[in-house]
Amino acid sequence: MLENGKTRGRGGRAAPDLLALLTKRREILLLAVLAALALGVSLRVPGYLKNNYMNILKGGAINMVMAAGMLPVLLIGSIDISVASTLAFAGSVAGMLMRDGYVGSTLAMILIGIGVGALVGALNGALVAWGRVLPIIVTLGMSYVARAMIPMDWLLGLNKIARIHLTDSFKVFFIDRYFIGLPYLVWSAVIVTALTGLFLRYTRTGRSIYAVGSNESAALVRGVRADGVKTLAHAICGAAAGLAGVLWLGYYNSIEKSTAAGDEMYVIAACVLGGVAVTGGYGKITGVAIGAVMIAMINSAIPQLKIGNAMITEFVKGLLLLGAILLNAALRRLARRRELIGRRV
């Protein structure tokens, strides 16, 4: 929509072009904010980035994986607030299988996590698509259900998975094994991000996700099976959350029923910071990645700044998210107004 507006404008004026560029390539603004944040922190804590980049990447990896999964769901105009519970559930299932000796290899763990998560997600998706229940209700209910299944006697009966329950090769796999200077944990996040991005951009199904999100009836007329696409998007989100569960187990080496409670908000926050429209149809994986890094950086930087008490992180996150969405809306409005002014009648 805005892209067309740019060609119709009179051109020559720098301001609207910059504005159009900023609204079209939202990542530039995000990167600028990210750079400003890093610079500001570095001024107070010399050598901050050099000493902490690994912590930022490690700390943000799990959130990034979940956010990459959340993107398709937001793109179809839906939402999933059960991701944190799915993480805990899938992680528990995988951890229990390892504890009881059914599974030994890390690859199997990853596959189990993805599989369990995808099942939960697909159930969400089916209820949304065919049951016509509102996504927030379905996933709110599912977040109760998935978390409640963990400690139940006749299901998992799990109290806690701890270090001693895990095999040695699994414990070192994500954190201590490196490839080109980065641990496998970070690489998993990179791979998931890249795969999601490529899938959404270059495959037919990926484009259908955008189509269903921007105009469902038009997509239906074009022959897109909207219900199937919706279910798939939710299944992807669940699979990512399930993988995040295994990553959690690999990073923290423990999991229990209250693991990651409330983290779904930070996943959605990463997407929203990254400029994904919750109305569906608009959003890019690059934005989401920058959003996730931003949240990870705040998490690591604020305690080191030593301003106020240690709890100031929550405040800064809230402020930043609020600022980002309002700025986003304001920019879009401004661009629209310029576009209308510049239009030749």
Next chain:
Amino acid sequence: MGKQAARALKGLFRWETMLLAVLVLMCAVFDRRDAARQAAGLSKKDVFNLAVVVKGLRPYMLYGFMTLGVMLILAMGDIDISVGASAALSVAVMGVVYQSATVSGLRAESALALALLSCLATGGLCGAANGFLVTRFKELFAMIITLATQLFYRGIAYLLLGGKTLTFKNDVTFDSLKRLYDTVQIGGVSVPVMLIALMAAAAVYAVWIHGTPGGRRIFALGTNAKATFYSGVRTDRVKFGLFTLCGLTSAATGVFFVGATSSSIRADAMMGYEMYAIAAAVLGGFSTSGGKGSVIGVALSLVIFGVMKIGLGTLYGFVDSMVNLSVGVILIISTLLPNLISGAGEAIRLNRRRARANVSYQA
């Protein structure tokens, strides 16, 4: 005749009737289980009767006030997930104001009055900020705005209190808040003060939103915002007002929460209350797409959640997580069921119309 029967059947299938039936059925099942347990000698005394249940409802009424606020937001077709955070912030402000007022030498009673006032004012402000943002930035979902303000409000509460717990030990005046968690004797049953207050508030709400033009506007707004706007309702003002009211009700929840938890105030209090409130409102018949629901349904669903938790916990030995599971399943089924029923009805009607069209075509 067929039409009348259909109407009667429809009345029977009203959501509130179903909820009442569920409540009665649940009580009956729990009561039989209780009797069986007594007969088998598993428990010495009657653990499921009116007196026990009414008294035991207390903890489940805490988020009731919040639910009254949230349900109106749902009726407009919006959602507010910042209520738990704004309640926590209001309570934090209340604690800080009370502390600094007493330290600065104000009399304890007036300090408490000031603290309560500032608590309500904070809640109202939080709600008003949500309302302002939602009405000024219409292109953003209320869900996203309140997601951000939730983090923000909770963050301010953390800033005010840090990780500490604020308590007022042996402070008689502040401890008077505990009386909100007391019970009063009515006909041999000790009824929680909170339950009475909540039901009174619910009655006021019921008259307001079902019986007055101002209240009906809320549902009109939720059904078709544009049509409501063009019929002369200041939709933005209604929206702003309701968000402010929602903030006030969450501050009220906060006051009761302080009473219930022996006057201890923490920044991470009431985590997840917004989800309970939304769950109760949705089970009560409100939908996040707006335009429907009734106060009676919400009151019933609050009682149902309470009775279910008491019954499953004491009679069946269900742990917390099992109860949460049931809440989740009920939430999904209670929204899935009406959809499936209306979907099936639609299909039958379509089939019949098709059959009729075929007959006339052949003739």
